[in-house]
Each structure stands twice: as C-alpha cells, then as structure tokens.
Amino acid sequence: MQLLSVQNLCKNYDKFRLKDVSFSLDAGYIMGFIGPNGAGKTTTLKAMMGLVKKDGGRVFVMGRDFDEHEMDLKQHIGFSLGGVDYYAKIPLRRITSVVRRFYASWDDEAYRRYIRRFELDEDKRPTELSGGMRVKYALALALSHNARLLLLAEPTSGLDPVARDDLLELFQELIEDGERSILFSTHITSDLEKCADYITYIENGRIVESRARDELLAAYRVVKGTPEQYSAVSPRLISAKKHAFGFTGLMRTEDVRPEDGLAAEAPALEDIMIYHARKENGNEEPAV
C-alpha cells in the first residue's frame, strides 16, 4: 500500500526554488531523504505538511489528497522538525495533555509504554532534555496517536553515535509489522547505509534520485585512473577530483567500459552525494 506520494511539489523563494519534487513511499519501509545543506530537505517536508504554502503539486497520504483531508490525514502522521521545539519551557506532562486533545485515536496506554521505554521524565522541560531525548519524546507523541507515517527532519543530528544507533534500531523495530513508514532527512549518510530501504536524494531543489538504496548504489561506480585516462573518459564522468597523479570520479555503472582500464569500485552514499554536488557547483551556475 502506498502511504505517501508527493507529486510535482513546487515552492518558490527569492533565492531558492523547489522544482517538481516527486517521490513515493510504500507502507513498511524506511526512506532516507538526503542532500547537502540548503538542498531543500526541510522545505520539502514543510511544504508537504502545509507549514509553508506550496506553489504547485499535490501530496497524497494513504491514497487521499492531503489538501482536501488535511485534518483527518494529520491523525495518521507523526511530524517532527528535530525534536519538540515548541513550548520549550513547559513540562512534558503538560505538553502531552495539550497535544493528546488533537488526536481522536490517542492511546494513553501506548504513551505510558513509550515514556517508560524511552526513560523520559515527564517533569522535565524540553530545554532540559538532550537532543536524543527530544526526538524520542516527539516519537512517543507520534506513536501514541498511532501514526502510520513518520516524517522526521534530521532526527539524528546532534546525537552521539550510541544515541544514533539506538534511534535507528528503534526505526527498524517500528516498521517491522509492515504498517508504518518512516521518511527522515539527514546529512549523515552513514545513518542510511544499514537501515534505509529507499533513498531520495535532493539537490538544489530538484530530486536527483529516488529509489531502492541497493539499486542506487549499484547504479554508480567510483572510478580512478591516470591523467591520460581522464581526458578519454571525462565526458562520461558525473564529476571528478583531479590530483597530481590522476583522478577519482563518479560514473554511472552503465558508462563504465572495461577497455578504459579504470579501477572501479562500489560507491558509498556519500560518494554519490559529493560528486553530484561537485557537478552542480562546477559545471553550471545554480539555476536561481
């Protein structure tokens, strides 16, 4: 079942534009939303949820148009822009008592369970919580109204490796029953090497890739060669870094030819991001 479908989402600012952002996500999967700083990750999430007015495009959640059924569909969505940042000086207990009123299907028992499991102290205020705890509190709220779709902006940023690992493990647990999906933005690509099923890669407001992670990784090769080889293959390179003794670059797997004699290896997500970003910065002026 398709939980989320974003179609041709557009948003225009003076110096930045989201252009025809489209991707979709089935129930039961984790999608990592990656891209350099300022590529439009958070703007996309905000425009999807109507927090900023979109200038074009449609968003479907559980097959229904978000604009037409916003109030109802929000019941099924857990949305967090990096932990709870509203009501920063009010104890969690009181925040919860306000939030729960918005949700018809609020499950207090589930809420208690997550509070215990995440070892959250309800007498504390958001300002007194660590980054990881704030994300967990946001998740506890989302899960207590039984959200099917979790949209999380940078949930792992600012967390130490232990807290990050803990959170990613929780994500995998949450999708295990095949009912929920998680879309989370991050610029820490190593978060996604293990758990993400799909990757959507945005750059300068445009979606460059959106597909299964393993498929994405298989579609590219990091290639290395000598300066002489560079001139022969450069039209086929996405971009490359030259150094005194040769070059390292990124190529689509279908463009790699054995007769080139290049060393070709599997890329990390980071390589795909870095070389695409170089292309964007090097070969053309950002279209603003």
Added chain:
Amino acid sequence: MNIVISGASDKPIYQQLFDQISSQIIKGELPKGYCLPPIRTVAKELRISVITVKKAWEELERAGFIETMVGRGCFVAPLKPAELADKRDSLAADKLKKDIEYYKSLGLSLEELLELVKRYYSEE
C-alpha cells in the same frame, strides 16, 4: 539458521545471505520444511534493510532452495539428495567459471591448474 553479515566484504549483503543460507540447506543444516523467519524480523535482527532480505529470499526461491506459501511464510524446499547435489554442483560451477577466466589470464594450462588444485585442496 546462522547468519553473519560482514560490512567490509566486497560481496553485496543479499549475496552473503544467499550464500550462507544456500550452503546451510545443501549441507542439511536447514532441513526441508524448515520455516525461515519472516523477512522483516531478519531485517530488524541483522540491522539491514527489508529490501535486501527480500532480494536474498527471491534469489533463494528462484534457485529452488526455498518456497513461499502465501500467508504462511517461506520454507526450505523438499529437495531430494540428488537435487541438492545438482544445486551444489551448479553453484560451484558458476564460481569456478569465473575463477578459471582468471587462471587463464595468468596463462595456466589445465594440467598445471589441476596440479595446483590437488596440492591445495587438502590443505587449509
């Protein structure tokens, strides 16, 4: 069922799953009718993506090692010993074909290669 995933290996993770499970089936460690754990549980336990496990299971099914029964899960296929031996041989043949290309590129003759195989087979 035992699985050890290596992040440092050149082998894709789905291939590691395929290799380990198929060899456990061939050696009889996973008997026919054995019910494999659900894909989503395997993904969660091994901390790998659901799609990776799916792909491994699909390959195992295509190769005839397991069968899917809708609504009930995946089971080790009821293979006769002769069929298992065939599958073992064809897996070995696939690997061998690739390796032989390499030996040829080194200029080894069949006799020289067989000599090496004999010398090292019983070592280790």
